[in-house]
Amino acid sequence: MHLRAEAILLSVRAHGEHGAIVRALTENDGVQPGYVRGGRSRALRPVLQPANLIQGEWRARTEEQLAGLTVELLHSRAPMFGEPLPAAALAWVTALTAATLPEGLPYPRLHAALGGVLDAIEAAPAARGWAVALVRYELLLLAELGFGLDLERCAATGASEDLAYVSPKSGIAVSRAGALGYENRLLALPDFLTAGGAADWEDILAGLRLTGHFLARDLLIGRGADLMAARARLVDRLLRAVA
Known part of the structure; x- marks a missing residue:
């Protein structure tokens, strides 16, 4: 070899x-x-x-x-580890990738996306410039490993418009009309994950809650307590940064 x-x-x-x-x-x-x-x-x-x-x-x-x-x-990228928030993001995204990807199988889309996230963290340590990329990377990782979310149409009505939630059980989007009366049981679906574009902090944190739920349930179950603790520290630092 x-x-x-x-x-x-x-x-x-x-x-x-x-x-x-x-x-x-x-x-x-x-x-x-x-x-x-x-x-x-x-x-x-x-x-x-x-x-x-x-x-x-x-x-x-x-x-x-x-x-x-x-x-x-x-x-x-070692100099970035001198900054607490970028350091937490770099440590999380590399550790997540190391823990979940099998050895020897090509994932060119993940390779490109990970490089993009790392570049974004390096270019904009203030987090607003890379937090969206981090959420998208987590979503792509789930999809590449067979746990992709269905964000195309509503699980209840079949409609593709006004999607605002995701079922925590099925991972399928739910429209506002389909979610009526059940909103508290669902995960918020931020607009930037379906429509693209920029995101405010409320949407970014909602995106992190969404991907975090499925990472813990589907990829890190039984072996990810330390990793999810590292992710919790990252989210806590983000919350303090925007407070």
């Missing part, structure tokens, strides 16, 4: 006294794990930072063996 590719670094775990096991997302070969010799050294710690863009070279004698990985830094 020999692979050389650009990749978005997703996670780093210490292994042994000096090494590290890294998971990184490539465009054509999906998530690739690898062992980096000396990965905990002073020279490599700034390189092996989740959200960094690397040039990786994976080598293994067999497909079953954990590949040895050598890395070259192409673009560092």
